[in-house]
Amino acid sequence: DAMVIQNPRYQVTQFGKPVTLSCSQTLNHNVMYWYQQKSSQAPKLLFHYYDKDFNNEADTPDNFQSRRPNTSFCFLDIRSPGLGDAAMYLCATSREVAGGSVNTEAFFGQGTRLTVV
Amino acid sequence: SQQGEEDPQALSIQEGENATMNCSYKTSINNLQWYRQNSGRGLVHLILIRSNEREKHSGRLRVTLDTSKKSSSLLITASRAADTASYFCAEGNQFYFGTGTSLTVIP
Numbered sequence: 001d002a003m004v005i006q007n008p009r010y011q012v013t014q015f016g017k018p019v020t021l022s023c024s025q026t027l028n029h030n031v032m033y034w035y036q037q038k039s040s041q042a043p044k045l046l047f048h049y050y051d052k053d054f055n056n057e058a059d060t061p062d063n064f065q066s067r068r069p070n071t072s073f074c075f076l077d078i079r080s081p082g083l084g085d086a087a088m089y090l091c092a093t094s095r096e097v098a099g100g101s102v103n104t105e106a107f108f109g110q111g112t113r114l115t116v117v
Numbered sequence: 118s119q120q121g122e123e124d125p126q127a128l129s130i131q132e133g134e135n136a137t138m139n140c141s142y143k144t145s146i147n148n149l150q151w152y153r154q155n156s157g158r159g160l161v162h163l164i165l166i167r168s169n170e171r172e173k174h175s176g177r178l179r180v181t182l183d184t185s186k187k188s189s190s191l192l193i194t195a196s197r198a199a200d201t202a203s204y205f206c207a208e209g210n211q212f213y214f215g216t217g218t219s220l221t222v223i224p
Binding site: 004031033035040041042043044045048055088090092094096105106107108109110111113 | 120150152157158159160161162165205207210211212213214215216217219
């Protein structure tokens with residue numbers, strides 16, 4: 001049973017045209033993450049939510065935005081995609097325990113591969 | 118930079134041999150986790166070791182942790198062709214991933 005679902009699996013967008021990637025989860029986890037992964041590299045954290053609290057990584061470009069309308073859904077918006085934004089985008093969830101000091105394992109979706117033309 | 122480092126970057130072994138990967142992390146941790154990623158797919162959690170643990174086993178996996186050196190190792194015993202994948206360590210509640218080791222197991 002899919003627990004973290006990313007749609008679409010493959011997305012082609014035009015240079016400069018806004019694009020939105022979506023992620024949904026059935027785990028009821030309070031923490032959701034977005035990662036960017038380029039070819040042969042490690043996933044790089046862009047931002048994450050603790051419930052509705054948004055946490056942006058210092059080096060995440062302003063071109064990347066996110067929305068989390070409810071527990072189950074999270075969106076990644078790329079306002080003006082450039083060629084350098086072509087990558088796999090991974091969504092993940094985890095459950096915060098122990099008053100925020102420890103998170104359980106992360107569950108990942110299958111990713112959305114973004115191509116910019 | 119978020120990333121810790123892993124070595125080797127790439128490892129190629131024969132089926133049945135053991136594979137060892139090492140991870141150096143940056144922060145003070147509550148736990149350290151290892152993940153596996155098949156080509157073009159999402160990551161799958163393998164094992165978690167807490168900061169007060171030194172060694173942990175799960176099936177053919179053995180993980181060690183040395184908090185004084187901020188390092189961890191993952192040992193896969195009796196490797197199989199299906200173990201071919203990239204392996205990443207992850208630190209912190211934000212799951213910052215190391216650079217990864219690409220493992221190829223030759224049948």
